Amino acid sequence: MECPDCKSTHIRKNGHRRGKQNHICVNCGRQFVSNPQIQPGYSDDTRIICLRMYVNGMGFRGIERVTGIHHTTIIRWVVAVGQQLPDAYDPxxxxxxxxxxxxxxxxxxxxxxWVWTAVNHFQAGILAWVVGDHSAETFEPLWQIVRLWHCFFYVTDGLKVYPLYIPDGDQIVNKTYMTRVEGENTRLRHYLARLHRKTLCYSKSIEMLKHSIRLLIHYLKFWDVPVPFRFIP
Incomplete structure (x- = not known):
């Protein structure tokens, strides 16, 4: 037996790794097992199917029970895709x-x-969103996008934060006229397990929630999901 790096034959046993004898090279310190089994990565089709299951209401552990793919692997795929996607699309x-x-x-x-969302009253789809608390500091980045639309009116539910930004006379406080944005928020709850009103699925971090929303909004816009990076197992 020789070291795979320096080819030295001065090898010693060094415990076990995943049930196999582990060795260490005395010359360079490289550790290795004999006859390692290389596990092939999952195909693009398998990755896409798992992500589609995720954005169609299944939780990570539910996908694991169906596909046999560990939930942490699926989480890494969601993160990889979420890092590629934008927070907003130009209307x-x-x-x-x-x-x-x-x-x-x-x-x-x-x-x-709170997930704050902004939509066009006359067209489907979420155009911009932010995640945070119920404060003006959270709404500020969203308003920096929305204000560029120069809308004639902004329809809201009357939250006290909105008048701090929306010019006088441009805000309509009326839940009756909010069917579009409420419908889009309902779709978020319907398609994403972690947003269901009564669920055991929940977000452990705000960043994971953001990645999930980016992926879902992309899916609802294009009815497809990107392929995660191939180097992620």
Whole structure:
């Protein structure tokens, strides 16, 4: 037996790794097992199927039970894709009437988090969103996007934060006219298990929630999911 790096034959046993005898090279310190089995990575089709299951209401452990793929592997795929996707897409038509609303969810040990969404009153799809608490600091980045639309009106639910940014006379406080944004928020809850009102699925971190929302919004816009990086097992 020789070291795979320096080819030295001065080898000693060094415990076990995953049930196999581990060796160490006295010359260079490289550790290795004899006759290692190289596990092939999952195909692109398998990765895409798992991500589609995820954005169609299944949790990570549910996908694991169906496919046999460990849930942490699927989580890494979601993170890899979420890091590739943007937070917002340029609207096909600049909205003349915008709708703003907040969706409540939980992160970690039942910490209340809000997903703020902005949509075009006359077209489907979420155009911009942010995640955080119910404060003006959270809404500020969203408003920096929405204000560029120069809408004639902004329809809201009357949260006290909105008048701090929306010019006088441009805000309509009326839940009746918020069917578009409420419908989009309902779709988020329907398609993403961690946003269901009564569920055992929950977000352990805000970053994981953001990755999930990016992936879902992409899916609802294009009805497809990107392929995760191949180097992720």
């Amino acid at each position: 096909e038509d600049i909205p003349s009437v915008g709708e703003l609303d907040e969706l409540q969810t939980f992160v970690g040990s039942k910490k209340t988090i």
